Amino acid sequence: xxxxxxxxxxxxxxxxxxxxxxxxxxxxxxxxxxxxxxxxxxxxxxxxxxxxxxxxxxxxxxxxxxxxxxxxxxxxxxxxxxxxxxxxxxxxxxxxxxxxxxxxxxxxxxxxxxxxxxxxxxxxxxxxxxxxxxxxxxxxxxxxxxxxxxxxxxxxxxxxxxxxxxxxxxxxxxxxxxxxxxxxxxxxxxxxxxxxxxxxxxxxxxxxxxxxxxxxxxxxxxxxxxxxxxxxxxxxxxxxxxxxxxxxxxxxxxxxxxxxxxxxxxxxxxxxxxxxxxxxxxxxxxxxxxxxxxxxxxxxxxxxxxxxxxxxxxxxxxxxxxxxxxxxxxxxxxxxxxxxxxxxxxxxxxxxxxxxxxxxxxxxxxxxxxxxxxxxxxxxxxxxxxxxxxxxxxxxxxxxxxxxxxxxxxxxxxxxxxxxxxxxxxxxxxxxxxxxx
Numbered sequence: 001x002x003x004x005x006x007x008x009x010x011x012x013x014x015x016x017x018x019x020x021x022x023x024x025x026x027x028x029x030x031x032x033x034x035x036x037x038x039x040x041x042x043x044x045x046x047x048x049x050x051x052x053x054x055x056x057x058x059x060x061x062x063x064x065x066x067x068x069x070x071x072x073x074x075x076x077x078x079x080x081x082x083x084x085x086x087x088x089x090x091x092x093x094x095x096x097x098x099x100x101x102x103x104x105x106x107x108x109x110x111x112x113x114x115x116x117x118x119x120x121x122x123x124x125x126x127x128x129x130x131x132x133x134x135x136x137x138x139x140x141x142x143x144x145x146x147x148x149x150x151x152x153x154x155x156x157x158x159x160x161x162x163x164x165x166x167x168x169x170x171x172x173x174x175x176x177x178x179x180x181x182x183x184x185x186x187x188x189x190x191x192x193x194x195x196x197x198x199x200x201x202x203x204x205x206x207x208x209x210x211x212x213x214x215x216x217x218x219x220x221x222x223x224x225x226x227x228x229x230x231x232x233x234x235x236x237x238x239x240x241x242x243x244x245x246x247x248x249x250x251x252x253x254x255x256x257x258x259x260x261x262x263x264x265x266x267x268x269x270x271x272x273x274x275x276x277x278x279x280x281x282x283x284x285x286x287x288x289x290x291x292x293x294x295x296x297x298x299x300x301x302x303x304x305x306x307x308x309x310x311x312x313x314x315x316x317x318x319x320x321x322x323x324x325x326x327x328x329x330x331x332x333x334x335x336x337x338x339x340x341x342x343x344x345x346x347x348x349x350x351x352x353x354x355x356x357x358x359x360x361x362x363x364x365x366x367x368x369x370x371x372x373x374x375x376x377x378x379x380x381x382x383x384x385x386x387x388x389x390x391x392x393x394x395x396x397x398x399x400x401x402x403x404x405x406x407x408x409x410x411x412x413x414x415x416x417x418x419x420x421x422x423x424x425x426x427x428x429x430x431x432x433x434x435x436x437x
Contacts, residue, residue, distance in 0.1 A: 022042045023052070026053070029054075031308045033418065033422065037352055048062040056274050057323070057343060057344045058343045060343055060345050061353075062353055063295050065332055065333040067350075069332060070381070071378060075114055075325060076343065077327050078381050080325035081324035082322070085201045085342075085423075087200045093207075100343060101215070101218045102214075102218030102219075103221050103225050105262065106221070106257040106260045106264070107263040110262060114263050117381075119248060122248075127239055128387055128388055133387045138180065144175075144395050145399045148170050148399045148402075149164055151348075151403075151404065153437065154166070155434045157436075158382070160410045160432070161431075164275070164282070164429055164430045168275040168276075168281075172274045173275075176270030176271045179270070180267065181231075181236050181240050191269075193216055193219065195213075195219070196213035197217060197220070197268045200213065201322075201422075202420065202421030206287060221260060224263050227240050228260070251384050270385060276318035276424055281396065282407070282432065284316065285428055286407045286432050291363055292405075299380060299398055304365065307365050310373065313351075313373055313393075315368050317347050317348050320422065321346040322346055322377070350374060356369070403436065403437055405436075405437050408432060409430075
């Protein structure tokens with residue numbers, strides 16, 4: 001693979017091709033996970049709905065097919081695809097551990113299919129209205145500005161800082177804990193819990209890792225349950241209280257397990273994928289200095305900032321792909337699929353599709369159709385927290401670039417490590433240097 005892809009700055013057009021034969025490639029390969037774009041190209045050109053034997057999943061890579069699938073939740077089940085992905089190969093043991101030590105095994109309510117999903121989604125929509133997100137912006141700006149100042153102070157003393165561990169992760173953890181009302185929290189512990197949950201859909205853990213991660217999920221659930229009990233007795237102005245005391249459209253309440261699963265999802269999704277996006281932001285600013293200067297020159301231009309965020313999400317989507325499962329025999333992209341075909345919808349490839357986005361590996365803020373990216377999904381399962389994530393990324397970009405300059409990698413691009421996962425494309429650590437403005 002060429003160095004431009006390793007650096008994430010492949011601006012060549014048309015998209016380059018990998019010399020390796022597709023039959024010899026798999027998304028299970030950690031090297032392909034880390035640097036997947038040549039693989040995506042081969043999939044789209046040679047086998048856009050492709051059975052990956054090592055994964056045991058059908059990979060959907062073309063933008064058009066991805067949108068078609070996501071808009072048909074009846075044929076392509078979110079619930080069954082997700083459940084087949086969860087703790088793959090070790091699910092029974094994983095479930096037993098949670099039942100014995102984690103207060104129970106609670107299926108993810110937000111990953112259900114209609115009509116259950118409609119009931120849950122309606123409840124959560126109220127938590128992420130444009131008005132409510134706007135109301136959160138001053139608090140989030142304060143959190144991010146403080147972290148950016150700390151980062152700049154460390155760098156001013158000549159320290160190498162970590163764009164992921166020192167900025168992206170603590171930022172998003174602080175924001176979601178503020179929203180949930182978790183004033184006393186251990187950021188390192190929440191980061192561990194997030195990684196443990198993400199590993200369950202990443203398909204890369206062995207049994208020993210599964211057991212270790214299951215114990216961390218137990219810790220997370222026991223913590224959530226204790227927080228819920230506190231809110232049952234003394235409600236507060238926070239999202240945990242909202243969920244514990246929520247009244248549904250039918251006049252009923254959330255079941256206990258549903259509430260646990262939703263709070264768990266908010267803790268994890270609220271920090272893990274947004275942290276990945278902000279880590280990608282740091283990487284791009286460190287490897288494309290002209291773009292960093294352009295961002296600084298337009299830092300007070302709201303329209304530019306919004307377009308910058310959308311292009312960042314298209315160019316480097318934090319979620320690589322999520323699972324679905326066919327509920328009947330069907331055809332997609334000219335390929336006949338059996339009932340119960342386990343599928344991985346590659347959002348990362350859809351956003352890289354040259355038939356949809358001209359020169360997709362060029363970061364172009366002026367791109368006319370950037371807003372059609374699929375980083376947040378499409379249809380009824382589109383990311384519920386998309387508006388909050390957008391705002392966090394925008395404020396992070398703005399407050400950071402106002403305070404620092406000359407952001408550079410402190411290691412070679414090829415030495416950057418990524419989480420091993422088919423679900424996310426996340427930088428594990430990003431050593432950088434920078435100067436205070």
